[in-house]
Structure formats: structure tokens, C-alpha cells
Amino acid sequence: MEFRQLRSFCKIVEHGSFTRASEALRITQPALGLQIRNLEEELRVPLLVRHSRGVELTPEGKILFERSQVILSNVDQAVRAVGDCRTLEKGEVRLGLAPSMAAMMAISLARKASEKLRHMRFEFLEAPTPILADWVSAKRVDFAIACEGPLDSNIIREELLHEWLYLVQKPVPGQPMIGPPIPFRELSTIPLAIADPMLTKLLYRKLVAAAEIEGISLDIQNVLPSTDLVKTLVEEGHVATVMAYANVRRECQQGTLRVRKIAGPTLTRNAYLLSHREGSSNKAVRELIRDVVAEEIRDMPECATLPEAAM
Secondary structure (H helix, E strand, O other), rough: OOHHHHHHHHHHHHHHOHHOOOHHHHOEEEEEEHHHHHHHHHHHHOOEEEEOOOOEEEEHHHHHHHHHHHHHHHHHHHHHHHHHHHHHHHOOEEEEEEEEHHHHHHHHHHHHHHOOOOOEEEEEEEOHHHHHHHHHHHOOEEEEEEOOOOOOEEEEEEEEEEEEEEEEEOOOOOOEEEEEEHHHHHHHOOEEEEEEEOOHHHHHHHHHHHHHOOOOOOOOEEEOOHHHHHHHHHHHOOOOOEEEHHHHHHHHOOOOOOEEEEEEEOOEEEEEEEEOOOOOOOOHHHHHHHHHHHHHOOOOOOOOOOHHHHO
């Protein structure tokens, strides 16, 4: 009996037909059928019954399917553990970052990695979430820190961070750098510029959708491919913008920018850790990433939360 046969058998059961299973496994139906016949001959029992609607498990097939899931799960865990060792030996981790996540934590990640994982070399790659998802799916990167977006079924997504978005403005003399909340409707009276480094229009669409629900129009004057350029325009008083506090924390601490939480509706963004289902689990890297996220939000003004598993 081979693991390949068990995987093929389980895939047929999961898809309910030889046709769909052969497409998922990318092998021909005759080759798939031969694997199952050989498995049945070795076990000396029928496992599947074909009919017009697909396939049905025999009583013996049900037992094998249940046991095979446990066996294959243990095998996958062993492969991931070996992958962790291989990654540690070669000392290289490829980490993809969405632009907003890179601005928030790339420097802290690099510093923390040099402190805690000196034997490993980190390669940081920046790209919008759809491209990061493709890279993870194709195993071009080991992990990715991404925002919202559709994913393939072979990608595991774990929530890293849930944070509020803020209206960012030029400081007001005598007013604190973290001002009182502002109703979303009041944004209609403020000229805005939106930073969109990778031109995904994710934030733009989120703002427009919220405005349509509220029955208002926003004065979005520019969508610019540079976060620093937008912050400079805000500092000069030409426009305001909408960003997560993490992206303007340094400027708020230096007194060059001011933020106000947007309320009614509250705007938020989520950050996720993406990895391939068959990739390395590498607990050390995962812990490093979660530690950096926790540190980055530690002094934020009630604007971010960690998922319960990370607390």
C-alpha cells in the first residue's frame, strides 16, 4: 500500500467522482482507476461502488477512508516538521508583505529577526495582496502578511490583526495629536487624498462603498502611489487622508500629523498571515511575526486588537 494510493482514494471520496478527482490530482482517469484497483486487490475488498451520480463507499471503504484521513494528516505533519528543519538548515525565509504592512512592520521584523533568528536570512518582498496570494499558492514565498482578498483553497489564512482606520490631518494648535472621533458623514466636507502604492484601490473602494451606504459623496481629490507623498500633502495642509494609525504613528509622536478615529460606521482593516497548506509550519517564524505585531500595536490609541489565539 502506498501513500499515493491513499491520497487518490480520499480525493475520489472528497470530490464524489473519478472525473473530478483526476482533474484535482492532474492525472488521467485510467491511471487513477488503476491505483484504486490495485488498492482493492491488495486489501481483497471492494472500496468504491460507481453509479450514475458518482461513487459511493462500501462498508470497508468507509473504514479505510476514516483511517486514511488520520494517516495522511500524520504524514503531512511529519513533512512539515522536516520542512522546518530544512528551512532552518538553509537559513532562508521568503516573506511577502502588503505595502501597508511593510510600512508598519518591515523594519521591526528585520531587527527582531537579526536578534532572535540570527542563523536565518530573511528576504522581504513587497506586493499587493492578490499577488502575495499567488506567490504563496505557487510557493514562491514561505509566508505573506496580507490584507483582505480572495484566496485559493490551498492557502491557510490566519488573522494577525484587526485595526481601525483614522482620519489623518494637519495638527491643530492646542489640540492633542489623537483627537476625538469624527462621524463618517463629516468626511464629505473634507478634501481627501488616498495612498495606494500598488494601485489596488482597496481603500478607495472601501470608502466609496461606505459613503454610498450613508448616502453621501466624498471629495477624493487624488489617489497617489506613494504613502510618503500623501503624508507630506497632509502635513502641508492641502488635504486629509485615511490610514491606519500604525502608518502615521511616528509623525503623530513628532507632532507633524494628527489622527481622529472614524466612527458611524467605523472603518477597519484586517491583516492576515498566509501560508501554503503543504508548506513549512516553521513555528519560530510564526512566533516572530506575531511578537512584532503585538509590539507594533502596544502603544496604539485603542485602534487595534489581536486575535484571541495570539493574546
